[in-house]
Amino acid sequence: MRLTLKIWRQANASAKGSMHTYEIDGISPEESFLEMLDELNEQLTAKGEDPVAFDSDCREGICGMCGLMISGQAHGPEVTTTCQLHMRSFNDGDTITVEPWRADAFPVVKDLVVDRSAFDRIIQSGGFISANTGSAPEAHSTPVPKPKADRAFDAATCIGCGACVAACPNASGMLFMGAKITHLGELPQGQAERGSRVRAMVATHDGEGFGGCTNIGECAAACPKEIPLDVISQLNNDLRNSGKYLR
Amino acid sequence: MAVTGVIFVLFVLAHMYGNLKLLSGQLAFDEYAHHLRVFGEPMLPKMGLLWIMRIVLLVSVVIHAYAAFTLWGRANNARSTRYAVHKMAQASLSSRFMRWGGVTILLFVIFHLIHFTIVKPNINADYTQAQIDASPYIMATASFKIWWVVLIYVLAMIALGMHINHGLWSATQTLGWANSPSARATAKGIALIVAALTVVGFLIPPLAVAFGLIAK
Numbered sequence: 118m119r120l121t122l123k124i125w126r127q128a129n130a131s132a133k134g135s136m137h138t139y140e141i142d143g144i145s146p147e148e149s150f151l152e153m154l155d156e157l158n159e160q161l162t163a164k165g166e167d168p169v170a171f172d173s174d175c176r177e178g179i180c181g182m183c184g185l186m187i188s189g190q191a192h193g194p195e196v197t198t199t200c201q202l203h204m205r206s207f208n209d210g211d212t213i214t215v216e217p218w219r220a221d222a223f224p225v226v227k228d229l230v231v232d233r234s235a236f237d238r239i240i241q242s243g244g245f246i247s248a249n250t251g252s253a254p255e256a257h258s259t260p261v262p263k264p265k266a267d268r269a270f271d272a273a274t275c276i277g278c279g280a281c282v283a284a285c286p287n288a289s290g291m292l293f294m295g296a297k298i299t300h301l302g303e304l305p306q307g308q309a310e311r312g313s314r315v316r317a318m319v320a321t322h323d324g325e326g327f328g329g330c331t332n333i334g335e336c337a338a339a340c341p342k343e344i345p346l347d348v349i350s351q352l353n354n355d356l357r358n359s360g361k362y363l364r
Numbered sequence: 365m366a367v368t369g370v371i372f373v374l375f376v377l378a379h380m381y382g383n384l385k386l387l388s389g390q391l392a393f394d395e396y397a398h399h400l401r402v403f404g405e406p407m408l409p410k411m412g413l414l415w416i417m418r419i420v421l422l423v424s425v426v427i428h429a430y431a432a433f434t435l436w437g438r439a440n441n442a443r444s445t446r447y448a449v450h451k452m453a454q455a456s457l458s459s460r461f462m463r464w465g466g467v468t469i470l471l472f473v474i475f476h477l478i479h480f481t482i483v484k485p486n487i488n489a490d491y492t493q494a495q496i497d498a499s500p501y502i503m504a505t506a507s508f509k510i511w512w513v514v515l516i517y518v519l520a521m522i523a524l525g526m527h528i529n530h531g532l533w534s535a536t537q538t539l540g541w542a543n544s545p546s547a548r549a550t551a552k553g554i555a556l557i558v559a560a561l562t563v564v565g566f567l568i569p570p571l572a573v574a575f576g577l578i579a580k
């Protein structure tokens with residue numbers, strides 16, 4: 118495959134970036150998107166140019182480290198992570214634009230790498246349960262109804278990649294937050310902090326400069342883990358009832 | 365925002381029902397318009413209910429518009445560097461038109477209040493100002509015999525329908541009532557039905573006048 122790549126290059130957080138165009142040839146449809154970028158970087162390095170910086174870790178779709186805006190879609194045209202996107206999803210001769218997640222809460226560190234620690238701060242403010250550490254308790258000591266366990270598990274599959282924020286026209290982090298609220302709120306262990314959790318997380322979210330949700334639904338469509346939109350309704354429900362949970 | 369939006373939707377449905385009385389003729393419509401002013405008497409003073417509704421709606425508009433512009437500003441600040449390329453995956457036309465559609469509706473509401481409440485200008489030379497001031501039925505039907513007035517109302521109602529289509533479903537999310545895929549589907553369905561009902565219901569009287577079906 119022969120491709121034209123338009124990639125955002127930015128030397129560091131304070132530099133002014135711009136789009137650069139690269140031609141690349143001999144790409145196999147079996148390659149992953151990141152392997153294609155690896156090849157580009159080998160060529161750039163051979164020419165003595167600075168390779169394109171991008172994030173990745175597990176490259177098997179479970180860590181949430183990778184994440185690129187590919188031709189205007191978070192993680193590209195498939196419902197998956199960037200590392201699990203393959204070049205067969207593109208056509209020979211395509212022009213592909215590659216940009217970092219765009220959100221002021223996720224500042225660009227270099228090229229395509231953004232700092233997503235705002236997500237960590239949201240989790241630190243309430244996305245946890247307080248429990249004694251030590252040996253794991255007997256699993257059956259706290260029964261959980263199956264539908265609740267299933268919903269909690271589905272919400273817990275969030276890998277925190279930030280695609281929801283990147284795809285959202287408001288750059289809101291509601292789907293990410295809603296996933297954690299739903300995950301912990303469905304379980305008995307999550308009840309003690311249910312009211313304070315939602316209040317603290319929303320306050321941190323807004324303070325970090327994320328936008329407000331208007332229920333457009335682009336987040337759920339971009340989510341590689343298919344977190345559904347109803348976690349946002351759940352978050353709003355928990356927020357409305359937070360006074361009751363605090364009593 | 366959700367609460368004020370739902371207040372608007374309830375008002376809009378009641379208003380639409382009232383307008384349909386135009387189809388029952390001058391006597392019925394003028395009687396309805398008069399009744400609105402004396403509703404609740406003697407418990408309430410004359411025009412009492414009307415003023416309560418006006419105040420509730422005015423306060424709602426201020427809150428709704430304030431929240432809308434705050435959200436708009438937050439969205440701009442949350443992404444100060446825009447994407448070179450951004451493709452929406454599934455966003456409905458209605459959802460993309462919320463902000464400019466809301467502004468369109470606000471401008472229309474101002475026009476509409478001048479048209480039928482505050483100034484009541486006579487824009488149809490076949491009628492006299494005295495006739496217009498005497499009968500709400502004449503006032504409305506005289507206007508809807510003019511094509512551009514009908515066009516403004518048609519465009520405004522399409523904007524309103526789109527706003528309700530996304531807004532009502534969005535409100536169920538905001539209020540935390542769409543906590544499962546089936547509840548989401550129901551909410552979207554109801555929003556679409558209410559939106560369609562509003563557009564059709566509001567447009568029947570003006571179009572009926574425009575096409576000479578009533579008040580020839």
Ligand code: HEM
Nearest residue numbers: 331365366369372373432462466467470531532534535538
């Ligand atoms: C004053 C003029 C108006 C402006 C500037 C305006 C603007 C907006 C904006 C920007 C939103 C939020 C965006 C979103 O949810 O995607 C919104 C939501 C909404 N609007 Fe309006 N709007 C106006 C009038 C109306 C009217 C007349 C109605 C009722 C028929 C209405 C019903 C709603 C509803 C139900 C929502 C959803 C609220 C939520 O999700 O919490 N709005 N409006």
Ligand code: FES
Nearest residue numbers: 174176181183200
């Ligand atoms: S690199 Fe781990 S999810 Fe893509």
